[in-house]
Amino acid sequence: MDVKLVNVDVSGDEYVGALAGSSPSEVSDIIGCSVTGGSVTASGSKLGGLLGYNDGFVQNCYSTVLVSGSATDAGGLIGENYNGTVTGCYTAGTLSGSNTYTGGLVGYAGSNSTVTQSYSEMAVTGYAKTGSLIGQNRGTVSDCYALGDASASFTGSGCETGALVGFNYGSIQNCFSTGSVTDCLSGAAIAGCSYEGDIAGCFWDIQTSGEDKAYTIAFDYTPVYSSQGVAGSKTTAQMQSKSTFTDEGWDFSSDDGDEQVWIMLPGSYPKLAVFGYEIEGDIDGSGEVNLEDLSMMAAEWLLAGDYAADINDDGKVDMEDYAALAEYWQG
Numbered sequence: 001m002d003v004k005l006v007n008v009d010v011s012g013d014e015y016v017g018a019l020a021g022s023s024p025s026e027v028s029d030i031i032g033c034s035v036t037g038g039s040v041t042a043s044g045s046k047l048g049g050l051l052g053y054n055d056g057f058v059q060n061c062y063s064t065v066l067v068s069g070s071a072t073d074a075g076g077l078i079g080e081n082y083n084g085t086v087t088g089c090y091t092a093g094t095l096s097g098s099n100t101y102t103g104g105l106v107g108y109a110g111s112n113s114t115v116t117q118s119y120s121e122m123a124v125t126g127y128a129k130t131g132s133l134i135g136q137n138r139g140t141v142s143d144c145y146a147l148g149d150a151s152a153s154f155t156g157s158g159c160e161t162g163a164l165v166g167f168n169y170g171s172i173q174n175c176f177s178t179g180s181v182t183d184c185l186s187g188a189a190i191a192g193c194s195y196e197g198d199i200a201g202c203f204w205d206i207q208t209s210g211e212d213k214a215y216t217i218a219f220d221y222t223p224v225y226s227s228q229g230v231a232g233s234k235t236t237a238q239m240q241s242k243s244t245f246t247d248e249g250w251d252f253s254s255d256d257g258d259e260q261v262w263i264m265l266p267g268s269y270p271k272l273a274v275f276g277y278e279i280e281g282d283i284d285g286s287g288e289v290n291l292e293d294l295s296m297m298a299a300e301w302l303l304a305g306d307y308a309a310d311i312n313d314d315g316k317v318d319m320e321d322y323a324a325l326a327e328y329w330q331g
Contacts, residue, residue, distance in 0.1 A: 001033050008038035008065060015052040016042035017079070018065060022053040025083070029057040039066040047071035048079035048107070049091060060088045060274075068096040075107035075135070076122045083112035083139075088274045092121040102126030103135035103166065104148055111170070113139030117261065117274050121147045123179075128154045131166035131192070132179050141165065142173040143251075143261050143272065149179040152187070157221055159184035162192035163209055164202070167218075171198040174250050176239070178205040178269065186221045188213040190231045193221065199230055201248045205269075206233040239269055242288075242330065252288070264288065266328050281328040283308050289328045297325060 008018045015021035018035040035050055046052040049063030063077045073080040076091035080101075091105050101108040104120030120133050129136050132146035145164075152161040160167045161184065163177035168191040181187040189204035189211040191197065195218035204211065213223045214231035226233040229248070238244050242264040246252055250270070251261040260273045271277050281289040283296045297309040300317045311321040 001028065001031055003033045005035040006037050008035055008040065010038075010040045012042050014042065014044035014071075015046045016040060016071070017048040017051040018063070019050045020052070021046075023051050023056050023058070023084075025055040027056055029059065030054070030061060031059045033061045034063065036064045039068065041067070041069040042071040042074070043069050045072045046079040047074040048077055049075070050077050052079045053082065054078045054080070054084040054086070055082045056084050058084060058086045058089060062090045064092045066094055066096070070098045072099045072101050073107040073135070074099065074102045074126070076104045076120055076124075078106045080108045080110070081106045081113045081115065081139075082110040085114045086118055087114075087116050089118040090120065090275070095122050095124045097124075097126040097130075098153065099127050100129045101135040101166070102130045104132045104146055105134060107135045109134050109137045109139045109141070109170070111138040115139070115144060116142045117144065117272050119145045119147070119272065123148045125151045125153070126161075126166075128152050128159050128161065129166040129192070130159075130161045130182075132163050132177060133175075134165045136167045136169070137165045137172065138169040140171045140173075141175060142171070144175045145269070146177045147179060150181050152182040152184065155182060155184045157185040159186055160192040161187045162215070163189045163204060163211065165191040167192060168194040168197040168199070168215070172200075172202060173198075174201040174248070176203040176205075176269070178208045178239070180209050181211055186216045187211075188215045188223070189233070191215040193218045195219070201229070201250065202231040203234050203239065203244065204231070205236055205239045207236045240267060242270075245270055254286070264330065266330070279328055281311060281325040283311070283325075288330045289325060290330055293325060297322065
């Protein structure tokens with residue numbers, strides 16, 4: 001579709017989104033669409049920056065609009081992702097809600113839904129069941145992250161607010177969060193509350209979040225703290241070290257025959273490779289700067305012309321290129 005919307009002003013009651021109120025399974029795939037600037041608001045249910053409701057396939061889309069209102073199932077990109085698939089998508093900005101099931105990317109994710117290789121930088125406010133990425137998850141969430149804070153106006157024991165997912169009934173695999181959450185009994189870093197859910201290989205930044213709980217168990221809200229193989233709290237420095245994640249089997253390589261999922265930029269949290277980040281000094285395009293890149297530079301050393309190791313594109317492989325490789329060296 002590849003539709004780009006700018007400076008929108010959309011409002012309604014139910015099934016409200018800048019691109020469409022609803023995208024059922026029989027509709028064409030939503031690919032390469034975006035909405036930037038303006039606002040989308042609703043007072044009923046199923047409110048999304050891009051789509052109010054999705055039961056199809058959404059890929060490579062993003063939203064950076066203000067999403068607000070009193071609607072349930074409110075998401076920065078999609079209000080309710082019933083049984084649809086969301087991949088390679090992101091949101092940024094603010095979601096200001098006042099009801100349940102509020103998430104920076106998706107408000108409510110159904111039991112057969114999939115959300116993968118996506119992220120949210122939204123600051124999210126809701127009433128309860130509020131998450132920086134997803135408000136309530138019943139499906140599968142994998143290889144995702146959230147950087148924004150999650151705040152719930154209800155601060156009782158059942159606020160169920162998480163810096164990644166508010167309430168989890170499903171699967172959360174290889175994800176991380178960095179934001180803070182509402183200080184309540186069922187507020188936590190990965191999921192505010194999890195009921196018979198499967199959480200594995202997840203991490204959170206304990207310094208930026210100030211949160212010591214990975215999740216709480218429904219419905220007595222027993223806290224679960226850092227646990228190897230499930231969800232681990234790490235310092236900012238550890239969160240910016242690739243070994244933290246590779247030790248848990250995160251995919252930072254294409255050597256296994258499939259596409260690389262994650263890359264690590266120096267001084268940064270992991271990034272998703274699907275968004276096309278380029279690492280200066282990564283001469284062979286492997287997603288990291290290592291001995292293979294140094295070997296390629298040595299083979300082209302002091303040659304003039306169009307060479308892969310000419311990192312700064314000045315027509316010669318020399319000390320300036322070596323300095324760039326050294327700056328981003330990952331070993």
